[in-house]
Amino acid sequence: MKINEAELLKWDADHIMHWVMPVGQNAGIIMDRAEGVCFYDTEGKEYIDGASQLVCVTLGYKYNEEIAAAAAEQLKKMPFMHNFWGFTNTATLECARRLSKLTPEGLDHFCFTNGGSESTEGAFQYARKYWKNKGAHNKRKIISLYNSYHGVMYASSTATGLAMGHFSADFAPLVPDFIKAPSYYCYRCMLDLEYPQCGIACAKQLEKIIQLEGADNIAAFIAEPVHGTAGHMPPPPEYWPMVRAICSKYDVLLIADEVMSGFGRTGKAFAVDHWDVKPDMMAMAKGITSSYIPFGAVAMNDVVYEGLKGSMFAGATFSSHVVGSAVSSKVLEIYVRDKVFDNAAKMGQYALERLKGKFLELPCVGEISGLGLMIGIEIVEDKATKRAFDPDSKVMLDIQQKALEKGLFIRVSDQSWSSGNRISFCPPLTVTKQEVDRILDILYPLVTALKPQQA
Numbered sequence: 516m517k518i519n520e521a522e523l524l525k526w527d528a529d530h531i532m533h534w535v536m537p538v539g540q541n542a543g544i545i546m547d548r549a550e551g552v553c554f555y556d557t558e559g560k561e562y563i564d565g566a567s568q569l570v571c572v573t574l575g576y577k578y579n580e581e582i583a584a585a586a587a588e589q590l591k592k593m594p595f596m597h598n599f600w601g602f603t604n605t606a607t608l609e610c611a612r613r614l615s616k617l618t619p620e621g622l623d624h625f626c627f628t629n630g631g632s633e634s635t636e637g638a639f640q641y642a643r644k645y646w647k648n649k650g651a652h653n654k655r656k657i658i659s660l661y662n663s664y665h666g667v668m669y670a671s672s673t674a675t676g677l678a679m680g681h682f683s684a685d686f687a688p689l690v691p692d693f694i695k696a697p698s699y700y701c702y703r704c705m706l707d708l709e710y711p712q713c714g715i716a717c718a719k720q721l722e723k724i725i726q727l728e729g730a731d732n733i734a735a736f737i738a739e740p741v742h743g744t745a746g747h748m749p750p751p752p753e754y755w756p757m758v759r760a761i762c763s764k765y766d767v768l769l770i771a772d773e774v775m776s777g778f779g780r781t782g783k784a785f786a787v788d789h790w791d792v793k794p795d796m797m798a799m800a801k802g803i804t805s806s807y808i809p810f811g812a813v814a815m816n817d818v819v820y821e822g823l824k825g826s827m828f829a830g831a832t833f834s835s836h837v838v839g840s841a842v843s844s845k846v847l848e849i850y851v852r853d854k855v856f857d858n859a860a861k862m863g864q865y866a867l868e869r870l871k872g873k874f875l876e877l878p879c880v881g882e883i884s885g886l887g888l889m890i891g892i893e894i895v896e897d898k899a900t901k902r903a904f905d906p907d908s909k910v911m912l913d914i915q916q917k918a919l920e921k922g923l924f925i926r927v928s929d930q931s932w933s934s935g936n937r938i939s940f941c942p943p944l945t946v947t948k949q950e951v952d953r954i955l956d957i958l959y960p961l962v963t964a965l966k967p968q969q970a
């Protein structure tokens with residue numbers, strides 16, 4: 516029977532909620548399959564994936580057969596085994612042992628989850644419990660950054676500093692005892708300073724906030740090593756070593772949210788590896804299975820694990836799923852076997868050079884920065900003043916829509932919810948030079964067409 520597209524789309528709008536889209540609407544396309552670094556709609560139109568969907572499809576769709584075989588094998592052998600009451604299993608053990616070879620040294624104790632929000636949420640609970648166990652009953656405040664994204668649950672959206680008035684305001688009140696510190700986004704410095712004369716004042720603000728709130732009241736500081744959802748903004752290189760030192764000085768646990776930046780996205784296994792920083796805990800998801808199946812993890816160091824020993828936590832039914840574990844093991848094997856992170860570093864370098872060479876000179880491009888294949892292109896209305904296009908003009912959504920029409924899927928951030936109007940360049944880590952060129956060749960005329968406006 517021939518699919519009636521229009522009817523199906525109407526049924527979809529009437530029955531299925533879509534994220535970041537008003538309820539009752541859809542994008543008017545039905546996706547059907549994915550291959551290589553492309554996905555295809557029911558009409559057969561090809562879209563090259565310039566965003567790894569939600570910056571999560573790290574391998575692209577190049578390993579579908581191999582990973583499906585690993586999942587099928589586990590499904591036939593033992594499709595489910597809970598993690599409660601101390602039960603363990605071969606699939607989870609294999610996954611944890613492989614993971615411990617990739618995580619920064621010392622971060623080799625794990626708790627497995629269903630995804631990123633559950634990982635950050637868990638990390639907050641472990642931090643608070645850790646201090647309670649030590650008798651530091653007031654150490655419960657969590658500091659996070661403006662421009663950050665940490666997830667959709669109550670605590671993770673409270674920690675999120677992005678789109679604060681946009682998404683979370685409607686289901687307030689949020690969770691108490693969460694504090695925000697300035698973002699490290701240099702191009703639009705919240706402290707109105709210039710790098711490097713600033714002396715990394717944003718990192719120093721963390722120390723001031725800890726002093727003002729009282730170190731005895733602070734459980735943890737969480738940050739993305741590179742701002743992700745806000746538009747891919749890397750910190751200055753001094754930032755992470757400085758916040759590591761501040762957290763150590765004041766007995767504040769450092770949580771790196773590597774949900775987006777982990778598993779090779781920045782050209783190294785984890786983004787903190789760029790600065791040789793060892794957090795106390797690390798939240799992970801997305802690339803842990805290349806999104807072949809929902810899965811996530813929290814890694815913690817010896818100190819945190821020892822501090823939690825003897826404590827009991829409740830888990831969700833599906834947390835630590837054996838099929839997630841089996842898929843993750845296979846994905847981690849592929850990362851190492853096929854040197855996927857090296858390819859991300861090389862392709863990221865190539866793309867950044869091409870972007871800085873050709874795009875940066877365009878009248879509406881203010882700044883381009885990134886690490887590996889986590890790159891952001893800042894779109895401005897006026898280069899001299901850095902004035903952004905008015906969010907009501909929908910310039911960013913228009914770029915996204917025009918790209919889609921030309922067969923390119925990209926993500927944009929918009930000043931209605933982020934500090935920056937940015938186009939994200941973050942294709943799968945398996946992308947080739949020809950595929951990078953194809954994405955940039957589609958993007959270039961769209962950015963060239965933007966015209967600066969008079970104030």
Ligand SMILES: Cc1ncc(COP(=O)(O)O)c(C=O)c1O
Nearest residue numbers: 630631632664665666743774775
């Ligand atoms: C840094 C970061 N943390 C947490 C999350 C939430 O992860 P999930 O969507 O898997 O719940 C995301 C999702 O984009 C993220 O980028």
